[in-house]
Amino acid sequence: RIYERFEDLPVVKYDYVIVGAGTAGNVLANRLTENAKVQVLVIEAGPSDEGVLAATAPFLAPKLTPNTPYDWNYTVVPQIGLNNRTYAQPRGRLLGGSSSANFLLHQFGSSDDYDRLARITGDVGWSWSKMKKYIFKHEKIVPPTDNHNTSGQYVPANHGTIGMVSVSLRGFFETIDAKVIAASKELSSEFPHLPDGATPENILGLGWAQQTVGGGVRSSSSTSYLRNANTRPNLSVLIKTQVIKLINTGSENGRPAFRGVEFATGPSQPVNFVFAKKEVILSAGSIGTPRILLLSGIGPRDDLAKVGIQIHIDNPSVGDNLSDHVLIPNVFEVRGNASLDGLQRDPAQLQSALDEWTASKTGVIANSRSSHIGFFRLPKNSTLFLTTADPASGPKAAHWEMIVSNFWNNPSTPLPPTGNFLSLTAVLISPTSRGSVKLASADPFDKPLINPKMVTTEFDKFAVREAVRAVKRFAAAKAWSDYVIGPYGSLAGTSDAEIDSHVRQGSSSIHHPLGTAAISSADARKGVVDQNLKVKGAMGLRVVDASVWPFLPSAHTQGPTYLVAERAADIVILDSQVISADYLHL
Numbered sequence: 001r002i003y004e005r006f007e008d009l010p011v012v013k014y015d016y017v018i019v020g021a022g023t024a025g026n027v028l029a030n031r032l033t034e035n036a037k038v039q040v041l042v043i044e045a046g047p048s049d050e051g052v053l054a055a056t057a058p059f060l061a062p063k064l065t066p067n068t069p070y071d072w073n074y075t076v077v078p079q080i081g082l083n084n085r086t087y088a089q090p091r092g093r094l095l096g097g098s099s100s101a102n103f104l105l106h107q108f109g110s111s112d113d114y115d116r117l118a119r120i121t122g123d124v125g126w127s128w129s130k131m132k133k134y135i136f137k138h139e140k141i142v143p144p145t146d147n148h149n150t151s152g153q154y155v156p157a158n159h160g161t162i163g164m165v166s167v168s169l170r171g172f173f174e175t176i177d178a179k180v181i182a183a184s185k186e187l188s189s190e191f192p193h194l195p196d197g198a199t200p201e202n203i204l205g206l207g208w209a210q211q212t213v214g215g216g217v218r219s220s221s222s223t224s225y226l227r228n229a230n231t232r233p234n235l236s237v238l239i240k241t242q243v244i245k246l247i248n249t250g251s252e253n254g255r256p257a258f259r260g261v262e263f264a265t266g267p268s269q270p271v272n273f274v275f276a277k278k279e280v281i282l283s284a285g286s287i288g289t290p291r292i293l294l295l296s297g298i299g300p301r302d303d304l305a306k307v308g309i310q311i312h313i314d315n316p317s318v319g320d321n322l323s324d325h326v327l328i329p330n331v332f333e334v335r336g337n338a339s340l341d342g343l344q345r346d347p348a349q350l351q352s353a354l355d356e357w358t359a360s361k362t363g364v365i366a367n368s369r370s371s372h373i374g375f376f377r378l379p380k381n382s383t384l385f386l387t388t389a390d391p392a393s394g395p396k397a398a399h400w401e402m403i404v405s406n407f408w409n410n411p412s413t414p415l416p417p418t419g420n421f422l423s424l425t426a427v428l429i430s431p432t433s434r435g436s437v438k439l440a441s442a443d444p445f446d447k448p449l450i451n452p453k454m455v456t457t458e459f460d461k462f463a464v465r466e467a468v469r470a471v472k473r474f475a476a477a478k479a480w481s482d483y484v485i486g487p488y489g490s491l492a493g494t495s496d497a498e499i500d501s502h503v504r505q506g507s508s509s510i511h512h513p514l515g516t517a518a519i520s521s522a523d524a525r526k527g528v529v530d531q532n533l534k535v536k537g538a539m540g541l542r543v544v545d546a547s548v549w550p551f552l553p554s555a556h557t558q559g560p561t562y563l564v565a566e567r568a569a570d571i572v573i574l575d576s577q578v579i580s581a582d583y584l585h586l
């Protein structure tokens with residue numbers, strides 16, 4: 001049941017208190033309450049997602065963030081690698097979290113990513129052969145909205161059919177789809193077409209995009225995991241309530257325990273408390289989770305002293321290691337008016353598409369914004385590899401990605417009043433730049449300082465340059481010759497200096513920050529959580545969300561977050577059976 005007021009909660013002690021009803025938090029809420037004896041409270045800062053049009057109509061997703069009440073409305077500090085520009089760093093602030101606000105593309109990463117997780121943690125449970133089963137628990141492949149024949153567009157055997165989140169292929173053919181496939185066939189050694197756009201054993205190539213859409217509407221962790229569990233009497237969800245910090249509930253085995261949380265509905269509002277008999281689980285996301293840890297005195301000693309926060313656990317890794325996928329917009333001018341730019345410019349066209357969606361949940365609005373995406377590697381003989389180690393998780397993982405959109409897709413520059421465009425957005429998938437999330441002050445309602453230090457390493461500079469060159473090779477395929485006029489604006493430059501300038505003036509984030517509460521083996525010096533996602537040095541406290549990924553996987557990050565959360569639920573349940581005797585004194 002969903003509560004808006006703390007005073008209405010039936011009790012103040014639960015087995016588990018989950019902070020954040022986002023992508024990962026709702027997976028846990030569902031899985032932990034499958035056992036009717038387990039009482040769970042989820043606390044979410046944002047409101048309900050019900051009736052929020054941009055959280056429901058897939059094509060309207062970019063209208064939900066930034067600068068809305070459904071976003072945390074964060075901005076990164078000026079980025080040295082990007083001409084000292086800042087940009088918005090949206091994070092969903094409503095039921096479903098970023099799974100209610102994201103752009104719905106859905107994959108899981110490379111099998112190499114999970115095998116690397118297993119190596120980093122020393123826990124084979126994170127390896128791909130063990131993680132693969134969670135796809136089938138998580139995913140429910142459903143027909144595209146137009147019910148077209150999908151044979152050859154994905155491999156059904158590699159997907160779940162009875163899981164929680166609806167996933168489909170786009171049900172709206174773009175005029176450019178045939179050209180994308182023809183260009184891929186023509187340049188098949190560099191841009192091969194894949195039988196499936198989201199099979200972790202085989203991600204290198206271009207595939208039909210899969211999206212978290214079912215029946216023409218968004219499928220989020222809220223509309224799936226949470227809604228499915230919401231009638232259970234053992235699940236309570238308190239919304240519009242921001243957790244301020246953890247409560248130190250004493251010392252156990254010589255370590256501080258954190259089995260309570262403090263929260264309020266806003267600045268200067270009364271502060272209230274709840275307690276967990278077993279654990280507090282932080283699922284507040286890559287910015288929210290380190291923020292709460294730091295506010296609770298778990299983090300770098302010197303940083304906390306500067307803002308006047310009493311230290312409980314000195315851990316320099318909290319908020320450190322922030323990594324994000326860099327988005328490099330590459331726009332080409334095209335002939336004719338078959339792009340979706342008209343729809344974006346003309347309110348009447350948009351309204352008529354919206355009317356169709358409202359009436360039948362079909363048409364362009366029923367779909368995400370790209371029909372093809374592809375993951376690629378730099379050539380093996382790139383000069384960079386003479387001096388720099390390959391940062392990808394393995395030979396099956398990617399260095400960069402290309403997203404094909406039939407319209408102007410450039411978050412840094414508004415759509416010009418005339419012209420039609422094709423966007424081949426490049427994304428740096430395996431960056432080596434690392435930044436941080438720090439507190440600006442001890443005020444829990446003050447926004448944190450987010451600094452991903454984008455494109456500041458030699459690898460990143462080289463890789464983004466080569467990615468831009470590669471998308472230009474793709475656009476130069478004969479298959480595009482009657483359509484593409486040429487690169488638009490700063491993309492026209494060909495020298496290293498011109499491409500670097502294009503990158504610096506246009507790039508920003510594709511909104512996949514993670515790594516700020518990174519997982520590592522129990523004895524590793526760096527890292528925030530151990531292989532079982534328990535906060536190092538603490539008792540009664542775990543982190544389960546994107547922040548535990550120690551590096552960026554070869555995917556948009558909702559799929560990898562869902563899989564981590566599914567395994568985390570199994571770990572928490574198993575742990576409670578094994579060690580519940582430890583908590584008998586509570």
Ligand SMILES: Cc1cc2nc3c(=O)[nH]c(=O)nc-3n(C[C@H](O)[C@H](O)[C@H](O)COP(=O)(O)OP(=O)(O)OC[C@H]3O[C@@H](n4cnc5c(N)ncnc54)[C@H](O)[C@@H]3O)c2cc1C
Nearest residue numbers: 020022023024045097098102103105243285288546556558
């Ligand atoms: C605009 C945008 C577009 C994206 N596009 C894609 C895409 O197309 N495909 C893809 O795979 N990924 C995409 N992503 C990334 C993906 O959605 C995230 O990586 C993933 O959803 C993160 O899940 P999470 O559980 O870590 O955090 P979230 O889902 O963000 O959940 C965190 C939750 O905690 C709540 N919270 C935070 N702090 C507190 C607090 N103090 N008290 C109470 N509640 C709190 C938040 O409100 C939120 O509900 C996108 C993200 C954004 C923002």
